[in-house]
Amino acid sequence: MENIKSYINANKDRFLNELIALLKIPSISADSAYKNDVLKSAEFVRDSLKEAGCDNVEICETEGYPIVYGDKTIDPNLPTILVYGHYDVQPADPLELWDSSPFEPVIKNTDLHPEGAIFARGACDDKGQMYMHVKALEFMTSTNQLPCNVKFMIEGEEEVGSSSLSTFVKENQEKLANDVILISDTGMIAKDIPSITTGLRGLSYVEVEVTGPNRDLHSGLYGGAVANPINVLTKMIATFHDENNHITIPGFYDKVEELSRQERDDMAKAPFSLTNYKAALDIDAVYGEEGYTTNERNSIRPTLDVNGIWGGYTGEGAKTVIASKAFAKISMRLVPNQDWNEITNLFKVHFENIAPKGVTVKITPHHGGQGYVTPTNSIGYKAASKAYETTFGKTPIPQRSGGSIPIVSLFEKELKSKTILMGFGLDSDAIHSPNEHFGIFNYLKGIETIPLFYKYFTELKAK
Amino acid sequence: MENIKSYINANKDRFLNELIALLKIPSISADSAYKNDVLKSAEFVRDSLKEAGCDNVEICETEGYPIVYGDKTIDPNLPTILVYGHYDVQPADPLELWDSSPFEPVIKNTDLHPEGAIFARGACDDKGQMYMHVKALEFMTSTNQLPCNVKFMIEGEEEVGSSSLSTFVKENQEKLANDVILISDTGMIAKDIPSITTGLRGLSYVEVEVTGPNRDLHSGLYGGAVANPINVLTKMIATFHDENNHITIPGFYDKVEELSRQERDDMAKAPFSLTNYKAALDIDAVYGEEGYTTNERNSIRPTLDVNGIWGGYTGEGAKTVIASKAFAKISMRLVPNQDWNEITNLFKVHFENIAPKGVTVKITPHHGGQGYVTPTNSIGYKAASKAYETTFGKTPIPQRSGGSIPIVSLFEKELKSKTILMGFGLDSDAIHSPNEHFGIFNYLKGIETIPLFYKYFTELKAK
Numbered sequence: 001m002e003n004i005k006s007y008i009n010a011n012k013d014r015f016l017n018e019l020i021a022l023l024k025i026p027s028i029s030a031d032s033a034y035k036n037d038v039l040k041s042a043e044f045v046r047d048s049l050k051e052a053g054c055d056n057v058e059i060c061e062t063e064g065y066p067i068v069y070g071d072k073t074i075d076p077n078l079p080t081i082l083v084y085g086h087y088d089v090q091p092a093d094p095l096e097l098w099d100s101s102p103f104e105p106v107i108k109n110t111d112l113h114p115e116g117a118i119f120a121r122g123a124c125d126d127k128g129q130m131y132m133h134v135k136a137l138e139f140m141t142s143t144n145q146l147p148c149n150v151k152f153m154i155e156g157e158e159e160v161g162s163s164s165l166s167t168f169v170k171e172n173q174e175k176l177a178n179d180v181i182l183i184s185d186t187g188m189i190a191k192d193i194p195s196i197t198t199g200l201r202g203l204s205y206v207e208v209e210v211t212g213p214n215r216d217l218h219s220g221l222y223g224g225a226v227a228n229p230i231n232v233l234t235k236m237i238a239t240f241h242d243e244n245n246h247i248t249i250p251g252f253y254d255k256v257e258e259l260s261r262q263e264r265d266d267m268a269k270a271p272f273s274l275t276n277y278k279a280a281l282d283i284d285a286v287y288g289e290e291g292y293t294t295n296e297r298n299s300i301r302p303t304l305d306v307n308g309i310w311g312g313y314t315g316e317g318a319k320t321v322i323a324s325k326a327f328a329k330i331s332m333r334l335v336p337n338q339d340w341n342e343i344t345n346l347f348k349v350h351f352e353n354i355a356p357k358g359v360t361v362k363i364t365p366h367h368g369g370q371g372y373v374t375p376t377n378s379i380g381y382k383a384a385s386k387a388y389e390t391t392f393g394k395t396p397i398p399q400r401s402g403g404s405i406p407i408v409s410l411f412e413k414e415l416k417s418k419t420i421l422m423g424f425g426l427d428s429d430a431i432h433s434p435n436e437h438f439g440i441f442n443y444l445k446g447i448e449t450i451p452l453f454y455k456y457f458t459e460l461k462a463k
Numbered sequence: 464m465e466n467i468k469s470y471i472n473a474n475k476d477r478f479l480n481e482l483i484a485l486l487k488i489p490s491i492s493a494d495s496a497y498k499n500d501v502l503k504s505a506e507f508v509r510d511s512l513k514e515a516g517c518d519n520v521e522i523c524e525t526e527g528y529p530i531v532y533g534d535k536t537i538d539p540n541l542p543t544i545l546v547y548g549h550y551d552v553q554p555a556d557p558l559e560l561w562d563s564s565p566f567e568p569v570i571k572n573t574d575l576h577p578e579g580a581i582f583a584r585g586a587c588d589d590k591g592q593m594y595m596h597v598k599a600l601e602f603m604t605s606t607n608q609l610p611c612n613v614k615f616m617i618e619g620e621e622e623v624g625s626s627s628l629s630t631f632v633k634e635n636q637e638k639l640a641n642d643v644i645l646i647s648d649t650g651m652i653a654k655d656i657p658s659i660t661t662g663l664r665g666l667s668y669v670e671v672e673v674t675g676p677n678r679d680l681h682s683g684l685y686g687g688a689v690a691n692p693i694n695v696l697t698k699m700i701a702t703f704h705d706e707n708n709h710i711t712i713p714g715f716y717d718k719v720e721e722l723s724r725q726e727r728d729d730m731a732k733a734p735f736s737l738t739n740y741k742a743a744l745d746i747d748a749v750y751g752e753e754g755y756t757t758n759e760r761n762s763i764r765p766t767l768d769v770n771g772i773w774g775g776y777t778g779e780g781a782k783t784v785i786a787s788k789a790f791a792k793i794s795m796r797l798v799p800n801q802d803w804n805e806i807t808n809l810f811k812v813h814f815e816n817i818a819p820k821g822v823t824v825k826i827t828p829h830h831g832g833q834g835y836v837t838p839t840n841s842i843g844y845k846a847a848s849k850a851y852e853t854t855f856g857k858t859p860i861p862q863r864s865g866g867s868i869p870i871v872s873l874f875e876k877e878l879k880s881k882t883i884l885m886g887f888g889l890d891s892d893a894i895h896s897p898n899e900h901f902g903i904f905n906y907l908k909g910i911e912t913i914p915l916f917y918k919y920f921t922e923l924k925a926k
Contacts, residue, residue: 201683205781214745220664220866223796224766225757227750230791231700231769238701241694282677285820287690294688303687306694307784308775313792318668318829320794320867321770328693329776331783333686357748366781403683404783 053141085130186423369406516604548593832869
């Protein structure tokens with residue numbers, strides 16, 4: 001791509017100001033008080049896509065917030081890249097912990113970002129990262145360097161579960177047809193260490209209820225003589241891990257993808273300081289499955305965690321009660337090949353099997369999603385890797401993320417294409433937290449790197 | 464005692480009407496909106512004691528609600544009985560579950576009480592049972608049959624923890640000096656099976672807090688790699704009982720009183736239907752310490768129960784969080800000879816010892832009390848037994864209660880005397896629940912039996 005650096009330099013201030021204008025709109029999808037702002041944000045994205053050179057731009061209504069669609073086809077024989085992003089943001093509370101107003105963006109220099117960072121809700125997640133793609137497109141169209149076709153699909157419900165997206169994708173398979181999907185909604189290892197997220201964990205989230213006696217009982221009169229649902233629940237949960245922190249649900253590991261030594265060695269190249277990790281969390285030791293490192297435990301291995309537990313008297317002081325019921329919310333992070341419906345069912349059967357006499361149990365699945373993995377030998381991965389190499393001067397590290405992005409497996413299933421996760425955010429960007437920000441370096445580096453992905457993907461695809 | 468039956472017969476309606484007048488006063492000590500009613504109740508008791516023949520009657524102010532004191536000394540060389548009771552009542556909610564208004568007493572016939580029962584909050588606990596003692600005194604003084612000295616101490620904070628009573632007892636040891644303490648605030652096995660509560664369990668109540676990472680974490684990014692405080696807490700709680708449901712805290716059983724085979728056989732005479740017990744609680748099995756029956760498990764054996772647990776996300780739906788902290792309220796019921804302070808300390812040391820790396824723990828003792836036992840060979844027990852034999856025609860069954868009445872061990876410690884628990888209530892009286900009631904049969908039988916205790920106690924004491 002010619003002149004990209006000079007183009008960015010010449011337009012840098014405008015790129016920032018446009019993003020700042022978008023960040024000023026408080027498009028909080030979780031709070032209906034901001035409905036008009038969410039819609040305003042969609043219009044902003046529509047207008048931006050038009051200005052960046054998209055031909056067909058429309059606001060597609062859904063049962064929830066609309067999806068903004070835009071495309072530019074230069075030649076049906078050339079490959080098509082589908083860009084996904086979202087224009088909605090997380091709520092900003094707790095407001096009192098922000099150093100500046102979340103919807104009045106300010107640029108401040110920090111130790112990590114001496115050239116400045118934009119502080120605002122959504123700066124990184126995902127308005128900033130999504131807008132990099134709009135500006136990258138603008139560069140390619142305005143300089144006549146767009147090497148392939150492009151489609152944009154920018155939604156407004158990502159922070160509340162993307163509930164309308166699934167229907168939209170299923171109903172618009174032709175419209176969304178593509179050769180690869182490109183998303184910037186993840187992070188990179190460090191400012192000078194590019195990485196590509198190659199794997200995401202799946203999820204099975206269930207709620208369990210243990211019922212003992214038909215009413216709350218006096219612990220003096222019944223204590224020790226009937227099964228106490230809270231004691232029983234703690235005992236059941238305790239058995240979910242053995243002494244090596246392996247999960248004990250029969251069949252749980254049957255389909256778990258085992259990585260080769262080579263793949264694990266590649267992963268281990270990512271810089272990681274256990275000392276800093278522990279210090280950042282104020283813990284004296286890490287904890288997890290025997291035989292795996294911390295970075296493996298939270299990315300390539302499945303887990304089971306209690307996310308919430310409650311039962312009995314939880315107010316001030318003391319009440320000598322034996323509760324009739326106890327509850328827990330439990331989630332399992334899954335790795336590629338584990339099917340979340342199957343795992344949910346294995347959990348259910350196992351939980352019922354281990355319930356002792358004297359109680360009954362109920363298991364309610366909440367939701368879930370499949371894990372995902374992008375092979376590092378795919379054209380998409382290679383194109384992304386080459387793009388980073390060109391702009392950062394370093395081969396990016398393939399990285400498994402412990403989190404889940406259920407839409408990625410939805411895309412694979414419905415659109416039959418792989419997703420490349422080119423994240424430019426940093427762990428320190430404080431997404432979902434007060435003082436979210438996005439480094440100007442990262443923003444501009446994204447705009448510089450993305451067009452190279454288009455170029456290399458088109459070239460590799462042509463081979 | 465001469466003419467007691469005819470005296471009761473002649474005064475039956477008045478005895479009922481006086482109790483009904485007392486029950487009409489909503490003396491709910493837990494709710495400050497009823498402050499004036501609680502005080503009015505104290506005045507009612509004061510006036511009743513005067514009318515029943517007490518010489519010195521006074522309302523003794525405390526930091527909380529007053530204690531009504533009254534006495535009648537006929538001869539300093541004769542023994543003195545101290546009667547304890549309380550004039551405050553539990554809150555009445557849920558009001559919608561009452562068939563009649565809780566403070567508008569009504570007499571209704573039931574299957575168990577064809578001769579009628581008084582329905583009202585406090586009917587049994589403890590206004591009805593306390594007022595039996597006032598009417599028993601009236602009988603003895605008005606017929607010149609009082610065989611010994613008597614003191615009354617009726618408090619107004621029993622339902623909120625008797626917080627002023629301890630100071631009052633400590634500061635008035637001479638005034639309260641006695642040979643035996645008599646309380647009717649417990650139950651009997653069945654309407655035709657008298658029983659005497661000979662043992663109460665002690666209590667140690669603690670709150671525990673487990674802290675892992677210094678903030679709530681995303682379960683996708685950290686799940687499986689750090690100790691989850693909820694998982695850790697459940698694992699710690701699960702280890703408190705072994706496979707036989709013995710408690711595993713080192714030293715916990717060291718001082719536990721082991722009953723003889725004979726004592727256990729006596730206890731086993733109490734009628735008990737496991738089928739009915741399970742049906743009443745809707746459970747398919749009981750649960751508890753190996754080697755003991757249900758009635759032993761909830762009376763002569765110490766226990767450990769979680770009374771409340773909480774941590775993480777407990778709202779609707781799902782949140783993939785790893786909580787920074789998890790909490791539980793845990794109580795241990797103790798048996799005679801186990802010191803609650805010592806047990807609390809054993810718990811604390813053990814909980815700290817079993818905490819794994821990666822978390823810190825904090826243990827906060829809430830409160831506690833010693834267990835209590837009255838030997839069946841004591842003069843007090845023998846006098847009570849003989850009194851029941853006379854009025855019921857049956858030897859009462861000595862019964863251990865699983866509950867705790869901390870004031871009983873306070874009395875023993877400060878006043879150096881044993882307490883006799885002559886309860887006339889029934890399990891079905893619904894104390895602390897909607898539709899509390901007290902059988903007229905039980906009320907009058909109490910008035911008939913109590914004077915006999917005075918008589919036999921004085922006689923046995925003189926031997």
